Amino acid sequence: MRLPVCASGSARNIGEAADRGGEPIDVEQVCAMVDEFMGAGFSYFDTAFTYHDGASEPAIKRALVDRYPRESFQLATKLPAWAAKSAAEARGMLDISLARTGAGYFDYYLLHNLGGELSQPFEDYGLWEFVQQKKAEGLIRHAGFSIHDNAAALDALLTAHPEVDFVQLQINYADWENPKVESRKCYEVARAHGLPVIVMEPVKGGSLVKLPPAARAVLTEANPSAPLASWALRFAASLPGVLTVLSGMSNIEQMRENVGVMRDFKPLTAEEAAVVERVRGILDEAPTVPCTDCRYCVKGCPQHIGIPAALESLNIMAQFGDERRAKENYAWSTGSHPASSCIGCGACERVCPQHIAITSELARAAELFE
Structure with a gap:
């Protein structure tokens, strides 16, 4: 369970609860x-x-x-x-x-x-x-x-x-x-x-x-x-x-x-x-997908896949190895349009300024997070 509510009222505070569902609150x-x-x-x-x-x-x-x-x-x-x-x-x-x-x-x-x-x-x-x-x-x-x-x-x-x-x-x-x-x-x-x-x-x-x-x-x-x-x-x-x-x-x-x-x-x-x-420098050196969230890929995707979210989850794994967080981000952000619904049309790759092999990355995301 994640604590659903908590923070402090001094000048600086320490609590939050952005639970997205799951087991009942204790x-x-x-x-x-x-x-x-x-x-x-x-x-x-x-x-x-x-x-x-x-x-x-x-x-x-x-x-x-x-x-x-x-x-x-x-x-x-x-x-x-x-x-x-x-x-x-x-x-x-x-x-x-x-x-x-x-x-x-x-x-x-x-x-x-x-x-x-x-x-x-x-x-x-x-x-x-x-x-x-x-x-x-x-x-x-x-x-x-x-x-x-x-x-x-x-x-x-x-x-x-x-x-x-x-x-x-x-x-x-x-x-x-x-x-x-x-x-x-x-x-x-x-x-x-x-x-x-x-x-x-x-x-x-x-x-x-x-x-x-x-x-x-x-x-x-x-x-x-x-x-x-x-x-x-x-x-x-x-x-x-x-x-x-x-x-x-x-x-x-x-x-x-x-x-x-x-x-x-x-x-x-x-x-x-x-x-x-x-530490930030070490994290930045991880082999991540160079997505800048420009969202050009999303506009032309016939399957309406949350491509940047899927790539972000891959980067969470690359930087932190945090599978729970990566899967949570993937499930929450891609919703009913997962990476596995990709039909390989290549529309996303034709408009990507970073020239990312998006269809291959989506296949990797589907294998890891679905």
């Missing part, structure tokens, strides 16, 4: 984790309308809202407009989230997972104006959005919607200079717009604790007693303007480790930052 364990988390002085909890097939918000009610005074914690949840078929359905998600959690209001409310074609429903349904209205009514304290897209797309959104209070970005040291994720560039755009940042994926879904031997050796030599996750958390939390760092925790042991890192937080020193840079 609410008893969540209660125990909430108690230790709150007892350590942390108070920010993150959930979403769709997490764990809708079961995450009721779980946080039982584990947190029903057991602690409302003013003692901060709660964030998210509105996924792309999962709605109408403006009324999308707007109704806030009322459902309030009913599920019993929270009365949300400290942080996010338009969930913008980027590419997923951004349009938020415009079509008038949700930017909707959240500002609900903020004025006191149901939302801080309004923002999460995004998985490049820096140019983020800049366009923030220029069009300067009213937002914060932005949630994928930031970790492996993706800092990644040309697809553009962690650094996105962070710099947010800061240029004067916005604080909430960090998601600081440990890259767990991949940064499953490092290849050469990368692991660099960190272990630099500090034998430091957990691998601590390097990732401290990298993200050392950035100026970061409100909180969300990190999925599956059990009390992981939570205790993360709390230990953040309770007595120390920013990375210049020497430690150089160590992290060496």
Whole structure:
């Protein structure tokens, strides 16, 4: 099980729960984790309308809202407009989230997972104006959005919607200079717009604790007693303007480790930052598929295959050997259009600026992940 909700409320925070379904939530364990988390002085909890097939918000009610005074914690949840078929359905998600959690209001409310074609429903349904209205009514304290897209797309959104209070970005040291994720560039755009940042994926879904031997050796030599996750958390939390760092925790042991890192937080020193840079260099040297996510291949694919997602999963395997993460990314991102549905027409390869042998790579992805 992945913990469906958890984060801290100090200036830097350590919890998140982007579960995509699976086994039932162990609410008893969540209660125990909430108690230790709150007892350590942390108070920010993150959930979403769709997490764990809708079961995450009721779980946080039982584990947190029903057991602690409302003013003692901060709660964030998210509105996924792309999962709605109408403006009324999308707007109704806030009322459902309030009913599920019993929270009365949300400290942080996010338009969930913008980027590419997923951004349009938020415009079509008038949700930017909707959240500002609900903020004025006191149901939302801080309004923002999460995004998985490049820096140019983020800049366009923030220029069009300067009213937002914060932005949630994928930031970790492996993706800092990644040309697809553009962690650094996105962070710099947010800061240029004067916005604080909430960090998601600081440990890259767990991949940064499953490092290849050469990368692991660099960190272990630099500090034998430091957990691998601590390097990732401290990298993200050392950035100026970061409100909180969300990190999925599956059990009390992981939570205790993360709390230990953040309770007595120390920013990375210049020497430690150089160590992290060496690790990033090792990861970048892995023989990955040179996909830049331009998506030219997707536009002409008669099978509508999520080609960039399949290639990304291959790269997760190449860089980290993290089969669980690679398969999770593949299943979530390709959905009903897997690599095995490729008919070998070659339309993708004719338009690929990187001249990738896409059909061969899709065959490899199908063999590894299906």
